[in-house]
Amino acid sequence: xxxxxxxxxxxxxxxxxxxxxxxxxxxxxxxxxxxxxxxxxxxxxxxxxxxxxxxxxxxxxxxxxxxxxxxxxxxxxxxxxxxxxxxxxxxxxxxxxxxxxxxxxxxxxxxxxxxxxxx
Amino acid sequence: xxxxxxxxxxxxxxxxxxxxxxxxxxxxxxxxxxxxxxxxxxxxxxxxxxxxxxxxxxxxxxxxxxxxxxxxxxxxxxxxxxxxxxxxxxxxxxxxxxxxxxxxxxxxxxxxxxxxxxxxxxxxxxxxxxxxxxxxxxxxxxxxxxxxxxxxxxxxxxx
Numbered sequence: 001x002x003x004x005x006x007x008x009x010x011x012x013x014x015x016x017x018x019x020x021x022x023x024x025x026x027x028x029x030x031x032x033x034x035x036x037x038x039x040x041x042x043x044x045x046x047x048x049x050x051x052x053x054x055x056x057x058x059x060x061x062x063x064x065x066x067x068x069x070x071x072x073x074x075x076x077x078x079x080x081x082x083x084x085x086x087x088x089x090x091x092x093x094x095x096x097x098x099x100x101x102x103x104x105x106x107x108x109x110x111x112x113x114x115x116x117x118x119x
Numbered sequence: 120x121x122x123x124x125x126x127x128x129x130x131x132x133x134x135x136x137x138x139x140x141x142x143x144x145x146x147x148x149x150x151x152x153x154x155x156x157x158x159x160x161x162x163x164x165x166x167x168x169x170x171x172x173x174x175x176x177x178x179x180x181x182x183x184x185x186x187x188x189x190x191x192x193x194x195x196x197x198x199x200x201x202x203x204x205x206x207x208x209x210x211x212x213x214x215x216x217x218x219x220x221x222x223x224x225x226x227x228x229x230x231x232x233x234x235x236x237x238x239x240x241x242x243x244x245x246x247x248x249x250x251x252x253x254x255x256x257x258x259x260x261x262x263x264x265x266x267x268x269x270x271x272x273x274x275x276x277x278x
Contacts (some may be wrong), residue, residue: 019191026198034250035207037236039194045231046191082230089238091251100207111241111248 005061009054016050019043032100033092041085049074123169127153133272167277168174175274182271183228190233198253209238212264219244219271230268233266 026039056070094112127150134149135141154170161168197205214220222244226237234252241248 019195022191022195022198026194029198029203031203031205032207033250034209034236034238035205037250038234038252039198041193041236042187042231043191045220046187082227085230086237089236093238099209108197111239 013054016047019047045081120169179271186232193233
């Protein structure tokens with residue numbers, strides 16, 4: 001039983017750490033604000049959720065403490081992570097941050113332009 | 120749906136009163152009996168049996184967890200490639216969803232899944248503008264979202 005618990009804890013925490021590393025690498029390597037938002041909103045959310053899950057398992061299976069605040073934290077991160085990514089992307093677009101020059105298509109440009117002209 | 124749950128709790132409490140025992144186990148037995156009663160009487164409700172909807176929610180949650188893990192592996196694969204062969208794009212996706220919570224749920228799901236982020240929702244709530252990190256074909260991208268998430272959300276919200 002303790003072996004299974006250990007495997008579970010180590011697996012979730014190292015999984016989370018790897019994805020935090022992916023986030024950091026993505027923020028450095030990707031070319032523009034929008035592609036960086038991909039790395040930041042997805043990998044960071046999954047990474048932190050997974051680390052918190054590992055901490056929860058550690059305290060539950062090893063120390064016998066059922067800490068429901070960690071579970072709430074996971075749910076809150078899950079809900080707010082993507083909204084944060086969306087808000088940053090939208091704010092960047094509306095304040096005129098350019099897409100990467102190798103981008104192939106932009107359907108939103110005309111809509112925003114039309115809206116600006118109407119005002 | 121809320122009415123059916125309320126009715127079920129009411130039946131469970133009635134069962135507790137009938138058997139003069141106020142323990143959680145009696146409540147659970149009464150709840151299961153009430154569930155059977157509601158299952159037999161499901162034709163007389165205007166909405167569908169509420170366990171159906173709960174089952175659809177559970178399926179949506181698992182679909183979501185699966186897609187979340189897959190999306191993170193795809194980001195990992197993109198980032199460790201030395202040449203960065205990505206083709207970003209923003210495309211418009213029409214949606215048939217109407218209520219605000221459905222659209223919010225859909226855009227959250229899209230944001231957390233492979234290579235897509237919602238940048239804007241049009242004023243009439245009919246189009247989502249999605250930034251895709253590695254873009255080949257509009258129809259393919261739209262279809263894959265429609266087939267999975269939109270269908271699952273419709274399954275939850277249909278009355």
